[in-house]
Amino acid sequence: MSPGWDRDGxxxxxxxxxxxxxxxxxxxxxxxxxxxxxxxxxxxxFRVAPWERAHLGGGRAGILEDGDVFERAGVNVSLVxxxxxxxxxxxxxxxxxxxxxxxxxxxxxxxxxxxxAPSVHANFRxxxxxxxxxxxxxxxxxxxxxxxxxxxxxxxxxxxxWCDRHDPSWYPRWKATCDEYFSLPxxxxxxxxxxxFFDHLTGDGATAFDRHxxxxxxxxxxxxxxxxxxxDRRHAMPYGERERTWQLVRRxxxxxxxxxxxxxxxxxxxxxxNIEAVLMSLxxxxxxxxxxxxxxxxxxxxxxxxxxxxxxxxxx
Amino acid sequence: MSPGWDRDGxxxxxxxxxxxxxxxxxxxxxxxxxxxxxxxxxxxxFRVAPWERAHLGGGRAGILEDGDVFERAGVNVSLVxxxxxxxxxxxxxxxxxxxxxxxxxxxxxxxxxxxxAPSVHANFRxxxxxxxxxxxxxxxxxxxxxxxxxxxxxxxxxxxxWCDRHDPSWYPRWKATCDEYFSLPxxxxxxxxxxxFFDHLTGDGATAFDRHxxxxxxxxxxxxxxxxxxxDRRHAMPYGERERTWQLVRRxxxxxxxxxxxxxxxxxxxxxxNIEAVLMSLxxxxxxxxxxxxxxxxxxxxxxxxxxxxxxxxxx
Numbered sequence: 001m002s003p004g005w006d007r008d009g010x011x012x013x014x015x016x017x018x019x020x021x022x023x024x025x026x027x028x029x030x031x032x033x034x035x036x037x038x039x040x041x042x043x044x045x046f047r048v049a050p051w052e053r054a055h056l057g058g059g060r061a062g063i064l065e066d067g068d069v070f071e072r073a074g075v076n077v078s079l080v081x082x083x084x085x086x087x088x089x090x091x092x093x094x095x096x097x098x099x100x101x102x103x104x105x106x107x108x109x110x111x112x113x114x115x116x117a118p119s120v121h122a123n124f125r126x127x128x129x130x131x132x133x134x135x136x137x138x139x140x141x142x143x144x145x146x147x148x149x150x151x152x153x154x155x156x157x158x159x160x161x162w163c164d165r166h167d168p169s170w171y172p173r174w175k176a177t178c179d180e181y182f183s184l185p186x187x188x189x190x191x192x193x194x195x196x197f198f199d200h201l202t203g204d205g206a207t208a209f210d211r212h213x214x215x216x217x218x219x220x221x222x223x224x225x226x227x228x229x230x231x232d233r234r235h236a237m238p239y240g241e242r243e244r245t246w247q248l249v250r251r252x253x254x255x256x257x258x259x260x261x262x263x264x265x266x267x268x269x270x271x272x273x274n275i276e277a278v279l280m281s282l283x284x285x286x287x288x289x290x291x292x293x294x295x296x297x298x299x300x301x302x303x304x305x306x307x308x309x310x311x312x313x314x315x316x
Numbered sequence: 317m318s319p320g321w322d323r324d325g326x327x328x329x330x331x332x333x334x335x336x337x338x339x340x341x342x343x344x345x346x347x348x349x350x351x352x353x354x355x356x357x358x359x360x361x362f363r364v365a366p367w368e369r370a371h372l373g374g375g376r377a378g379i380l381e382d383g384d385v386f387e388r389a390g391v392n393v394s395l396v397x398x399x400x401x402x403x404x405x406x407x408x409x410x411x412x413x414x415x416x417x418x419x420x421x422x423x424x425x426x427x428x429x430x431x432x433a434p435s436v437h438a439n440f441r442x443x444x445x446x447x448x449x450x451x452x453x454x455x456x457x458x459x460x461x462x463x464x465x466x467x468x469x470x471x472x473x474x475x476x477x478w479c480d481r482h483d484p485s486w487y488p489r490w491k492a493t494c495d496e497y498f499s500l501p502x503x504x505x506x507x508x509x510x511x512x513f514f515d516h517l518t519g520d521g522a523t524a525f526d527r528h529x530x531x532x533x534x535x536x537x538x539x540x541x542x543x544x545x546x547x548d549r550r551h552a553m554p555y556g557e558r559e560r561t562w563q564l565v566r567r568x569x570x571x572x573x574x575x576x577x578x579x580x581x582x583x584x585x586x587x588x589x590n591i592e593a594v595l596m597s598l599x600x601x602x603x604x605x606x607x608x609x610x611x612x613x614x615x616x617x618x619x620x621x622x623x624x625x626x627x628x629x630x631x632x
Contacts, residue, residue: 049607063606074606186585248601255602256595259575260585269502269576279572282604285564286571289600290379290390291365291592 018134018209019102022126023079025213026106027060029220033075033108034062036224040231043068046075051274056080061277065284069235072111074280079104085129088267102128108223109281110231115247117234118144118151118192119254120227121281123264124216135202136212139174140223141182142230143192145250146243146299147306149315151230152193156312158226159196166215171313174198179309184257189307191257246300248287255286334450334525335418338442339395341529342422343376345536349391349424350378352540356547359384362391367590372396377593381600385551388427390596395420401445404583418444424539425597426547431563433550434460434467434508435570436543437597439580440532451518452528455490456539457498458546459508461566462559462615463622465631467546468509472628474542475512482531487629490514495625500573505623507573562616564603571602 016024034046044067052058059078064070080103085096105125112119124138142155156175163171178197183190201212258265258281268278294300332340350362360383368374375394380386396419401412421441428435440454458471472491479487494513499506517528574581574597584594610616 047606061606065606186591252598255571256575259572260582266576275502276607279604280606282568284605285601285603287601288595288598290363290377290381290596 017102017128019079019081019104019126019128022136022213022216023077023104025217025220026077026079026104026124029106030060030062030075030077033223036228037064037070037073037075037110040228041067041069041073044070044073046073049276051277053080053274056082059274059277061274061280063280067113069112069114069117069231070110071113072280072284073109075106075108076277076280077104077106078274078277086267088263088270089127096129096133099130101130106220107281110227111251111283112231112235114235114237115145115239115243116148116237117231118142119251119283120223122220122223124220126216133202134209135200136216137199137201138216138219139178139195139197140219140226141178141192141195141197142227143250143254144303144306145247147193147303148230148234151233152306152310152312153315154229155193155195155226158222160313162219162222162226163196165218166211170198171196175313176309182257184253184261186260187253187256189253189304190309191254191307193306193312194309245287246294248285249289249292250303251283251286252288254283258282333418333444335395335397335420335442335444338452338529338532339393339420341533341536342393342395342420342440345422346376346378346391346393349539352544353380353386353389353391353426356544357383357385357389360386360389362389365592367593369396369590372398375590375593377590377596379596383429385428385430385433385547386426387429388596388600389425391422391424392593392596393420393422394590394593402583404579404586405443412445412449415446417446422536423597426543427567427599428547428551430551430553431461431555431559432464432553433547434458435567435599436539438536438539440536442532449518450525451516452532453515453517454532454535455494455511455513456535456542457494457508457511457513458543459566459570460619460622461563463509463619464550467549468622468626468628469631470545471509471511471542474538476629478535478538478542479512481534482527486514487512491629492625498573500569500577502576503569503572505569505620506625507570507623509622509628510625561603562610564601565605565608566619567599567602568604570599574598 038046041064044064046062046064049061057080059076062075064073081101083100085099085101090097105123107123109121110119120142122140126136128134140159144151160171163174174196178194179190181197182194265278354362357380360380362378362380365377373396375392378391380389397417399416401415401417406413421439423439425437426435436458438456442452444450456475460467476487479490490512494510495506497513498510581594
């Protein structure tokens with residue numbers, strides 16, 4: 001049995017739907033992430049912006065700009081619904097056409113100021129169709145501007161440990177999906193060192209839902225231990241104009257992926273839910289140069305070997 | 317009869333195909349633009365990079381970075397061919413499927429350093445299918461970061477005068493097409509103040525080709541008089557950190573259009589002709605802030621009225 005939720009604050013506790021339970025988790029986790037990142041930053045403050053769209057739903061965007069550690073940190077949660085499953089879902093799941101849906105998601109992205117500190121992105125989402133079909137999706141990936149083997153190894157091992165606590169078949173599959181999805185085909189390179197990504201985690205009945213909700217809850221609890229030790233190692237490393245310029249070039253690639261390749265961003269822009277929240281993942285500043293090719297042997301040229309699929313969990 | 321072209325430099329003059337005549341014009345115009353922009357800049361120099369892809373063709377990219385007047389100026393020409401019309405063309409012209417094609421294009425984009433000086437983009441292209449079908453396409457549009465009525469009026473009147481010299485029905489139609497195409501639907505705003513854009517200018521036989529080639533030649537000759545007087549008025553205006561920041565925010569919108577909305581860019585990335593040339597249109601540096609809303613009454617908030625369709629040629 002699902003726990004009750006005093007939705008209106010009137011003391012009356014009703015049973016929550018699956019989507020409501022997931023959204024409650026996401027909103028709670030959002031507060032926890034915001035507190036953790038604000039405390040880690042020290043200087044900047046989060047601006048929290050609730051939003052609502054008639055006949056669609058709403059959400060809560062949390063954003064820190066121009067902080068000491070983070071040049072941009074964002075954590076968004078949304079809960080939307082509709083009478084018709086959106087076209088982008090119908091394309092891959094035609095039987096859902098014309099059915100009502102509820103969707104909720106949490107996404108976070110961190111763009112640290114220090115070029116040696118990687119950007120990180122995570123997203124978890126739940127999609128329900130009618131009363132009888134539902135699935136989870138999500139993932140987490142790391143985008144270094146400078147390559148450090150130990151960072152990639154730590155990140156992947158932490159994610160693998162999370163997956164293995166729930167189903168040992170997940171990590172290899174989700175890692176491969178992430179390598180493939182978070183890539184720039186036109187440059188034949190990945191956005192970063194990948195991570196894990198899964199699209200349609202489902203099962204039969206309330207037991208499967210409860211089990212997967214536990215895995216997602218555990219996944220959300222894995223983001224900080226996967227990322228913060230890396231940030232702690234890098235955020236105070238000395239750097240100069242050269243490293244800053246390279247960081248902005250690599251962020252240009254991040255923008256290329258998000259705007260030209262990412263189906264999620266395109267879907268968000270097309271449905272027009274909340275443009276600012278959809279584009280929150282973009283870095284604060286990015287640069288494009290013509291045919292930028294780092295000199296062989298430099299730390300900048302070394303990054304290339306981090307942008308191809310590699311079994312980081314076994315490496316080192 | 318078409319003039320001859322000593323293609324191999326062996327003294328033997330052969331008749332040129334239509335595509336070759338257009339490409340010759342484009343390569344010649346590229347040199348003229350490069351000279352004009354280099355001379356206008358004074359400080360920076362153009363890097364000219366020829367490129368070639370087996371079984372596809374090649375081109376010549378010309379780029380000036382970090383100049384005195386232009387933070388980025390690019391002029392590209394390409395001449396490509398293939399045994400099968402690309403899918404993106406077949407979508408709108410199914411009867412061309414499976415037929416050989418030749419395509420040539422010139423595109424230029426200028427991102428001046430001074431925030432008061434607008435960016436400008438122009439593109440002309442020729443597409444030939446087999447021996448019997450061909451069309452021209454192209455256009456030119458202006459993207460101010462700060463709005464000046466006289467700039468938009470001058471730009472549109474100069475383009476209108478060019479169109480009117482050839483066909484008085486062109487400007488109203490091409491202006492409307494441009495307003496619609498160069499827009500960010502997710503923000504309900506145009507990329508700038510528009511200009512003209514046409515997609516399928518064709519006709520019967522060599523007479524129509526010659527006539528349209530004259531119009532395109534005249535169009536190429538119109539770009540400098542349409543833009544340089546505006547640049548001359550703006551490029552030395554004093555500005556500070558505030559104007560620079562706003563310029564970078566507006567350039568972020570430019571990136572959004574090019575990567576998320578522009579079919580040309582997407583086609584270029586998908587076919588993988590020359591990524592650096594395709595992405596040359598991106599600004600050198602761009603910025604994204606969360607929910608940036610200029611204070612009402614400021615010059616920054618005034619720009620909004622320039623980003624909606626307006627009959628600039630009649631204005632003022």
